[in-house]
Every structure is written in C-alpha cells, then in structure tokens.
Amino acid sequence: MSPAARKIVLPILAFALFIGLWELISVSLEIPVYLLPSPSAIWEGGAKLGTSLFTNTAVTLKTILLGFALSCAVGIPLGVLVSVNRLTSEAIYPLIVFLNAIPIISIAPILVVIFGTDETTRLIIVTLTAFFPIMVATATGIMDTPQEMLDLSRVAGAGPLTEILTIRLPHAVPFIFGGLRIGVTVAVIGAVVAEFVNANRGLGYLVTSSTAQFAIPTAMACVVMLAVVSVILYEAVNWTHRLLFGWSLRNDPGK
Amino acid sequence: MAMVPHLRPVDPAPSGAPQTLIELAHAGVTFRTRTGEDLTAVEDFNLRIQDGEIVSLVGPSGCGKSTVLRMLAGLQEPTNGDIWIGGGKRRRGFSEVAIVFQRPTLLPWLSVLKNVLYPVRALRRTTAADRARAQELLEMVGLGDMGGRMPHELSGGMQQRASIARSLILDPKILLMDEPFGALDALTREDMQLDLLDIHASTGKTILLVTHSINEAVLLSDRVAVMSARPGRLQELIDIDIPTPRTHETSAHPAFHDYTRRIRDNIFGPNARSHA
Numbered sequence: 001m002s003p004a005a006r007k008i009v010l011p012i013l014a015f016a017l018f019i020g021l022w023e024l025i026s027v028s029l030e031i032p033v034y035l036l037p038s039p040s041a042i043w044e045g046g047a048k049l050g051t052s053l054f055t056n057t058a059v060t061l062k063t064i065l066l067g068f069a070l071s072c073a074v075g076i077p078l079g080v081l082v083s084v085n086r087l088t089s090e091a092i093y094p095l096i097v098f099l100n101a102i103p104i105i106s107i108a109p110i111l112v113v114i115f116g117t118d119e120t121t122r123l124i125i126v127t128l129t130a131f132f133p134i135m136v137a138t139a140t141g142i143m144d145t146p147q148e149m150l151d152l153s154r155v156a157g158a159g160p161l162t163e164i165l166t167i168r169l170p171h172a173v174p175f176i177f178g179g180l181r182i183g184v185t186v187a188v189i190g191a192v193v194a195e196f197v198n199a200n201r202g203l204g205y206l207v208t209s210s211t212a213q214f215a216i217p218t219a220m221a222c223v224v225m226l227a228v229v230s231v232i233l234y235e236a237v238n239w240t241h242r243l244l245f246g247w248s249l250r251n252d253p254g255k
Numbered sequence: 256m257a258m259v260p261h262l263r264p265v266d267p268a269p270s271g272a273p274q275t276l277i278e279l280a281h282a283g284v285t286f287r288t289r290t291g292e293d294l295t296a297v298e299d300f301n302l303r304i305q306d307g308e309i310v311s312l313v314g315p316s317g318c319g320k321s322t323v324l325r326m327l328a329g330l331q332e333p334t335n336g337d338i339w340i341g342g343g344k345r346r347r348g349f350s351e352v353a354i355v356f357q358r359p360t361l362l363p364w365l366s367v368l369k370n371v372l373y374p375v376r377a378l379r380r381t382t383a384a385d386r387a388r389a390q391e392l393l394e395m396v397g398l399g400d401m402g403g404r405m406p407h408e409l410s411g412g413m414q415q416r417a418s419i420a421r422s423l424i425l426d427p428k429i430l431l432m433d434e435p436f437g438a439l440d441a442l443t444r445e446d447m448q449l450d451l452l453d454i455h456a457s458t459g460k461t462i463l464l465v466t467h468s469i470n471e472a473v474l475l476s477d478r479v480a481v482m483s484a485r486p487g488r489l490q491e492l493i494d495i496d497i498p499t500p501r502t503h504e505t506s507a508h509p510a511f512h513d514y515t516r517r518i519r520d521n522i523f524g525p526n527a528r529s530h531a
C-alpha cells in the first residue's frame with residue numbers, strides 16, 4: 001500500500017474498529033443508554049431529529065462562521081497594533097490578557113443580560129473566545145520579521161504602513177494561520193457556550209434541551225455533529241492556507 | 256518623506272574631474288547596550304568616495320563595517336560627525352542608495368520579478384515601464400527566464416543575483432554591499448565577482464563593498480579602506496593601482512600579492528595593535 005493510501009485507510013480502519021468495540025461493549029455489558037449510548041443508539045437518536053438536525057447545525061454553523069470572521073477582524077488588527085509599536089503594546093496588552101483571562105462560561109450569562117437574547121450576544125461570546133489566539137499569533141508573526149527585510153523596505157523608502165502591509169503582514173501569514181486553526185476550534189466551543197446560555201435553536205440548545213428530557217442519544221448525536229463541524233472547519237482553514245498562501249508552507253531554514 | 260533635492264557635488268569640481276559623492280566626516284556611532292553601557296562601534300571615521308569608484312571596506316569581525324554601511328543607507332543615525340551624499344545630508348528613505356546584504360533576503364511570497372520590483376512597490380504602484388526595467392535587470396544578471404519563479408526555486412547564487420538586480424531597480428547612484436558573496440561557494444563567488452565588475456562597467460555605479468576576503472577587496476576595488484578593531488576607525492586607505500578591466504588573471508599581476516600582504520599586515524600585524 002502506498003504511503004498516501006495508508007494515510008487514508010489506516011485512520012478509517014482504526015475509527016471503524018473503535019466504533020465496533022464501543023457497540024460491542026455497550027451491547028454485551030448492557031450499559032444503560034443514559035450512561036453511555038451505543039453508536040447505533042446515537043444514530044437512532046439523531047435520526048429522531050430528522051431534518052431538524054441539519055437546520056440546527058446550519059444555525060450553529062452560521063454563528064460559528066460569523067463569530068470567527070469577527071474574531072479575525074478584531075484579532076488580526078489588534079495583533080498588529082500590539083506588536084508594531086512599543087507604546088501601544090505596553091498600553092493595551094495587559095488589558096487584553098486580562099480580558100482573555102475571564103472564563104467565558106462565567107461571563108456568558110452576564111453578557112446575555114447586557115446585550116439581550118439575540119444573535120448579537122452569541123457573536124460577542126464567540127468573538128471573545130476566539131480572537132485571542134488569532135491576536136497572539138499575528139503579533140508573534142509581526143515581531144518575527146527578519147531585520148534585513150525591514151531594512152530592505154526602509155532603504156527603499158517605505159513608510160510604516162507600507163512596511164506593515166508589504167513586509168510584516170505577509171511574513172506573519174504562516175503564524176496567523178496557526179492562530180486561525182486554534183481560533184476556529186475555539187469558536188465552535190464559544191458558539192456552544194453561547195447556545196447553552198441563550199438560544200432556542202442550534203446544536204448547543206439541542207444538547208441542553210435533549211439532556212433535560214433524558215434523551216441522551218439525541219444529545220450525543222448533536223455532540224457528534226459538533227465534532228464533525230469542528231473537524232471540517234479546521235480542514236477548511238488548512239485548505240485555504242494551502243490554496244492561497246502555498247509559498248508559506250515550506251520551511252526554508254536558509255531564510 | 257523629505258528627499259534630498261538632487262545630487263550636488265560636495266566640492267564643485269571642474270567637469271571631467273572626479274567628484275566626491277560620499278563623504279563621512281568624523282562619523283561615529285555609539286550604541287547603548289542592554290546593560291546600559293556605551294559601546295563605541297565606529298569612531299572618528301573619515302572617508303571620501305568619488306563618483307563611480309569601487310571602494311572595499313575590510314577589517315576584523317565586529318570592527319564596525321556593517322555599521323558604516325548602515326549609516327550610509329540611513330538605517331543608523333551617526334551619533335557623531337556628519338555624512339553627506341552627493342552634497343546632501345544623509346536621510347532615511349533616500350533612494351539614491353541601495354543595499355545588498357550577505358543573505359539574498361528575497362521575499363518568499365513574491366515571484367522573482369516582483370522581488371526585483373519591490374523597492375518600486377514600496378514607493379508607488381508599479382508601471383509597465385517598471386516591469387520592463389525589472390526584466391532587463393534580470394537579464395543583465397543572467398536570470399532573464401527566471402522572473403516567474405518563486406525565490407525558493409533558485410539556488411543561493413541565483414537568489415543573490417536577483418537581489419543585486421533588485422538593488423538596481425530604482426537606479427541608485429550608490430550600491431552598498433555587505434559581504435554580498437560571503438555566503439556563496441567559491442566557484443559561484445568568483446563568477447559573481449567578475450559579473451559585478453561588468454555591472455559596474457555598464458552602469459557606472461559607485462560601490463562600497465564590505466568583504467572579509469582580502470583577495471576580493473584587491474581584485475574588485477579602486478581603493479581599499481582598512482578598519483582597525485573596536486572602536487572602528489579608518490586605519491589605512493590603499494589605492495589599488497592595477498589596470499582595469501580586471502579578470503581572474505589579475506591575481507597573477509606582480510603587484511597583487513604586495514597589496515594583499517600590505518592589507519593583511521594592516522589587520523593582523525603589530526601596526527594594527529598600536530591603534531586599537
């Protein structure tokens with residue numbers, strides 16, 4: 001088997017084995033469904049939801065994507081701001097670190113009271129969860145810019161803004177994508193937290209409402225769906241990176 | 256950004272006579288180190304370079320050669336003395352000066368052609384004329400068909416050639432080169448030394464070259480400036496009176512060996528100690 005084929009076949013085999021063992025153990029040990037539902041029970045739980053599983057997935061996905069976009073719109077410029085200038089860095093960085101230190105789950109109910117029970121609040125929660133890794137990665141990339149590249153642009157007569165746009169930001173691209181990969185996974189968590197405290201639709205809402213009715217297999221089906229969404233989004237960030245910024249994937253220690 | 260109006264000679268000289276293009280007068284740089292101590296990297300440095308000259312700067316490692324180049328490039332403010340370029344005081348963003356580093360420093364996200372165009376892009380939008388000129392420069396350094404490649408597809412020597420093409424795109428009067436061939440293998444280096452002489456012959460640029468190879472300094476230069484160890488001062492200025500055009504046969508010229516020995520004595524001999 002070629003290495004490429006092995007990379008696909010082996011994980012599928014392992015996954016199938018894992019599901020099979022799980023099914024076998026749940027059935028043979030007769031584990032109650034509310035403790036640990038078997039894969040087939042989860043499947044049935046999901047099937048019970050019918051198309052509403054997918055409409056609710058779409059609702060959550062929209063919150064994740066909008067919130068993630070907002071996180072980028074906030075995180076990348078902030079990352080530039082805190083790294084490009086000592087003054088802004090010393091002034092803002094501690095504040096941002098403090099904001100990030102607040103456990104999002106603890107402040108989420110308060111945000112609902114402040115901003116109301118609509119999508120805006122959910123987006124704020126997702127953004128608060130996901131902007132930080134994006135900001136830190138951007139700042140790291142900006143500060144990592146080799147001195148010679150900066151010298152090059154200065155000798156050519158580039159101003160500070162041109163320097164950021166044509167040297168520092170492009171150099172930071174592989175770093176930023178590292179941040180986006182973490183950010184997108186964290187955005188999924190943020191969206192679920194937001195739906196836990198404030199929603200009447202979405203996968204997070206379905207998990208809490210199904211659990212309240214002891215419909216554990218249905219809740220688990222939603223959890224599995226969330227994991228699938230998370231993996232797909234993570235891969236989507238990777239595809240984007242490869243498609244648009246292929247040059248930054250090679251590690252050339254000579255530079 | 257304020258630009259120096261235009262190049263005026265420091266001393267109005269009769270036409271035809273060589274004109275001073277660069278002048279360092281008592282130039283010095285003192286760094287404040289992290290521990291709060293002062294470190295004098297360059298001290299009382301005096302040098303005049305004529306239009307069209309090739310001058311090499313040699314000296315022990317850490318003696319301040321790069322600092323002198325960075326002062327001329329506007330990347331380092333002199334803490335003492337003055338620097339004039341073409342009669343104007345040195346300022347940042349002065350595009351009459353271009354710099355070539357030891358490492359090619361091509362931007363990995365741009366094609367080779369766009370790398371050559373980068374200094375234009377740093378100032379304004381590029382035009383079709385700029386692109387044509389970039390292509391010409393690539394052809395001049397022997398990379399005519401490489402413009403569409405990405406930097407990592409080129410060998411180290413080709414990358415350095417591209418960076419030399421890039422340094423010429425704004426048509427600067429002065430080329431500052433900081434050990435430009437230092438990272439290349441010996442054969443590529445010899446090849447590129449002669450290419451630099453060709454470029455000099457066809458463009459008439461004034462070149463200030465930092466090198467750690469005494470042979471390279473003698474082979475390429477009209478004059479060699481020898482610096483003493485820290486604090487870096489100009490220790491001796493040696494005219495290389497070997498006819499041009501120089502070739503690899505030049506190293507067989509009877510005077511060649513005398514020059515290299517004189518420079519070596521200056522750097523390592525007892526004379527060097529008494530100044531430091």
Ligand SMILES: Nc1ncnc2c1ncn2[C@@H]1O[C@H](COP(=O)(O)OP(=O)(O)O)[C@@H](O)[C@H]1O
Pocket residue numbers: 286287288294295296315316317318319320321322323485
């Ligand atoms: N930004 C800086 N801050 C403090 N010291 C510096 C700085 N740049 C250079 N130096 C010091 O100045 C001296 C001369 O450096 P440099 O000009 O790079 O020497 P060379 O190019 O001749 O090897 C060295 O001792 C170096 O450590």
Ligand SMILES: [Mg+2]
Pocket residue numbers: 320321322433
């Ligand atoms: Mg140096």
